[in-house]
Amino acid sequence: MQAKLAENVRYDNAWDGENEHTRALLEIEDKVRWLATWTIHHANHLRESRDGLKVGGHQASCASITTIMTALYMHELRAQDRVAVKPHASPVLHAIQYLLGNQTKEKLAGFRAFGGAQSYPSRTKDGSMIDFSTGSVGLGAAVTNFAALTQDYLRHKDIISSEEDPGRMIALVGDAELDEGNIYEALLDTWKHDIRNVWWIIDYNRQSLDGPVNEDLFRIIGRFFRAVGWNVITVKYGKLQRAAFAKPGGSSLRRWINSCPNDIYSALTFQGAAAWRKKIREDQPDNAALLELIENYGDDDLQKLMTNLGGHCMETLIEAFASVPDDKPTTFVCYTVKGYGLPLQGHKDNHAGLMNSQQFAEFQKSCDVPEGDEWSHFAGLKGDLEEIKQIIEDASLVSDGAGHKHARKVVLPEELPFTETDKASTQETFGRILNDLAKAGGDLADRIVTTSPDVTVSTNLGGWVNHQGLFGRERKDDAFRANKVPSMQKWDRHPKGQHVELGIAENNLFLNLAALGLAGSLFGERLLPIGTLYDPFISRGLDALNYACYQDARFMLVATPSGITLAPEGGAHQSISTPLIGMGQPGLTSFEPAFADEVPVIMGWSFAHMQDEDEGGSVYLRLSTRQLDQPNRTLDDKTKDDIVRGGYWLVPPASGTSKIIVFSGAIAPEALKAFDDLKAKIPDIGLLSVTSTDRLYNEWQDLERARLIGSDGGKTAHIEDLLKPLASDARIVTVIDGHPAALAWVGGVRGHAVAPLGINSFGQCGDLIDLFDHYRISDHWISKAAERFDRKILD
Known part of the structure; x- marks a missing residue:
């Protein structure tokens, strides 16, 4: 079918009859609907329930999208295509993969049980059959846009072949997901980048969890997608x-x-x-x-x-998919019935509803599936079984080529470039390292891609971008330079550029990092993405950050400036709880260096960690703009190792010491001054610099859990070794420009009392002297805490 899709197209071709292929697809559709519904029924009504909890599942949401998914997976997909499946269609996806030979009966029988098929598609737990995890509604759809942007990035640099047909990044979207604001942030930002080869197939069943959606929603959907340059195809009538x-x-x-x-x-x-x-x-x-x-x-x-309706008509869907005229993003608004083919169909309460045993018995009878053959691949199928098997075999070949790819590791230098200075900030040092890497070139520089939500310059990426350029499909020179207007920034945009500039939307930053960080798995070529943002605004995109980590995407997140050291900016731009986020977020290892020479050591470890397929993950650097006097030293291998393990003695204590100060990050000058003041009174005092509360805490906790079952192998955690010189009744003062709980746990390692200092209320404007005094983290208060901290106070 030829269709002009610059404007809205209402798909309305007359059906021209079935053929053997279509009839076979309809049989497969029935089998997929049966398997998905049976999987949920088995989990809730037949499998033993040891805790009495409802297992759940979404029989109605599965039934509404079964035709669409069968048409897609059994007819339309190619090996290079990637798909994000709406969360509540997980059983349909597992059923299809079961027919394709990628899923097992045991996993289906264990749906939503420990080790079984996951409640929502998970690329880490369900394996290579899953392209994108989609547990949090809205994010799975939006990430396909950034995956398309990543594919464009790789193709324009000839990292992957630009001669072969690109893959389509396809999202199967529930209509209620369009209530999520991140959807529209993603559509706007990726419109700016002129992305291609994206399909969003909307399961327009017009029901959300609490009831039917507004009848005019389809108009708003169409208008918005057309406004950002998408083809819109309405698939309404069967x-x-x-x-x-x-x-x-x-x-x-x-x-x-x-x-x-x-x-x-x-x-x-x-x-x-x-x-x-x-x-x-x-x-x-x-x-x-x-x-x-x-x-x-x-x-x-x-x-x-x-x-x-159109979304339940196999012929209509296949013809609609074939009607897409070009590689511009396309959305299909597919009208469906929630619960289609089930006794629950259409009822406003069916979202989490389950058929009872009597209803299911009637459903099983209508599907011609004998008792005992519920998990059979072919029970109940009619028609040409050979044609059915051929379709499944052909689709299996596609799925075999579409699994997770393996990418080579990027070659890393032995040490990252670093220039010593008397005074520096960690943020400034990060920018200089990237700038030096750009000038030196090489494999690492070629595979780094940076991205930022409109804070490129203020997070010290300016030098890198000046040298490497902004990424864009078409060349666009900096108008200021072309008109000889002086500027520090050279904003040349071209296909070889290595910085992806985004608008002010942290959700988009993390979704872009997720897609870029999955480049190796999705497209077979690894990138090392670095994203920068202001530290306090991690919270604004936290759902998307969690989603990116859940995907096991690999990236470096540089969050700067941080803490109340951003003194005049006030509470809205001062981060407090981010150290706790860094400690608590799975798949993300956080660091907070104090001194410039720690930064290249941590970044070097991070680039290797991002490429460790088995034990690696993403990395979060909490940096500061505060200029500190730098220590006159050359780091030895032991200190470098301690830095990446999470902490080292800036001044080691004497054995049996009674007090130590533990600090992290840009509060170093206050900790040093307090240490100097106390040294005369407490000669054996020590000063411990914590570069990663995350690594110290989680290594200790992992060992503690291993000790419960006797599998620790006699190992000790790094923090246990660091605190070994302390007397059993020693006192610890901890201080951080963040929530004090980030370091307060240190006392629990060997049973020491702790005086934790930090920030546990909103910040405010002021200079450092006033703020550090107000929040009791100045050298005066650190010293006072050390002097007053006594067992009698606790008693």
């Missing part, structure tokens, strides 16, 4: 409806369907043929042709007609 529309009274039926509110249509779907007849007679009492038309259908046929 072949039976289109055939009925061609009969006398058919145009009236079509108008009635179009004007019927979503909630009424859903209710009639649930009630059945008698309700359809009654409602149409009430609405159109004088329309003889329409009334005669519906009287010509028996009850079963009328119910089939009224539920034969």
Whole structure:
């Protein structure tokens, strides 16, 4: 079908008949619906329940998208395509993968059980059959846009072949997911980058968890997608409806369907043929042709007609997919019925509803699946079994080539470039290292890609971007330079550029990092993405950050400036809880260096960690703009190792010491001054610099859990070794420009009392002297805490 899709297209071709291939696809669709529904039923009604909890699943949400997914996986997909499946369609995806030989009966029988098929698609737990995890609604759809941007980035640099057809990044989206604001942030930002080869297929069943959606939603959807340059294809009517529309009274039926509110249509779907007849007679009492038309259908046929929406018509879907005219992003608004083919269909409470045993027995009978053959691949199938098997075999070959890819490791230098200075900040040092890498070139520099939500310059990426350029599909020179207007920034945009500039949307930053960090797995070529943002705004995109880590995407997050050291900026730009986020976020290792020479050591370890397939992950650097006097030293191998393990003695204590100061990050000058003040009174005092509260804490906790089962191998954690010189009754003062709980746990390692200093309320404007005094983290208060901290106070 040829379609002009610059404007909205309502898919409305007349059906031209079935063929053997289509009939076989319809049989497979029925089998997929059965397997998905049975998997949920088995988990809730037949599998032993040891804790009495409802297992759950979404039989209705699965039924609404079964036709779409069968058409996609069994007919449309190619090996280079990647798919994000809406969370509540997980059982459908597992059923399809089971037919394709990628999923096991044991995993299906263990759906939502420990070690079984996951409740929502998970690329880390379900394996290489899953391209994108989609547990958090809205994010799975949006990440496909950034995956397309990543593919463009790789192709324009000839890292992957630009001669071969690109893959389509496809999202299967529930209509209620379009309520999520991150969807529209992603559409806007990726529109700026002119992304290509993206499909969003919307399961427009017009029901969310709490009830039907607004009947005008489809108009708003179409307008928004068209506004950002997408093709919009509305797949509303199935072949039976289109055939009925061609009969006398058919145009009236079509108008009635179009004007019927979503909630009424859903209710009639649930009630059945008698309700359809009654409602149409009430609405159109004088329309003889329409009334005669519906009287010509028996009850079963009328119910089939009224539920034969485009998203449940295999022929209509296949033709709609074939109608896409170009590589511009395309959305399909596929009208469906929630719970299609089940006793629950159309009911507003069906979102988390489950068929009872009697209902399911009737459903099983209608599917012709004998008892004992529920997990059979072919029980209940009719028609040409050889054609069915051939379709599944062909689709299996596609899926075999679409699994997770293996990418080579990027070659790293023995040491990252570093220039010593008397005074520096960790943020400034980070920028200089990247700038020096850009000038030196090489494999590492070639595979680094940076991205930032409109804070490129203020996070010290300016030098890198000046040298490497902004990424864009088309070349666009900096107008200021072209017109000889002096500027420190050279904003040349071109296909070889290595910085992806985003708008002010932290969700997009983390989704972009997720996609770039999965480049090796998705496309077979590794990138080392670095994203920068202001530290306090991690919280604004935290859901997307968690999502990126759950994917096991690999990236470096540089969050700067941080803490109340951003003194005049005030509380809105001062981070407090981010050290705790760094400690608590799985898949993300956090660091907070104090001195410039620690930064290249940590970054070097991070680039290797990002490429460790088994033990690696992403990295978060909490940096500061505060200029510190730098220690006059050359780091030895032992100190470098301690830095990446999480901490080292800046001044080691004497054995049996009674007090130590433990600090992290840019509060170093206050800790040093307090240490100097206390040294005369407490000669054996020590000063411990913590570069990673995360690594110290989690290594210790992992060992503690191993000790519970006697599997620690006699090992000790780094923090245990660091604190070994302390007397059993020693006192520890901890201080951090962040929440004090980030270091307060140190006392629990060997049973020492702790005086934790830090920030546990919103920041405010001021200079460092006033703020450090107000929040009791100045050298005066560190010294006071050390002097006053006594067992009697605790008693």
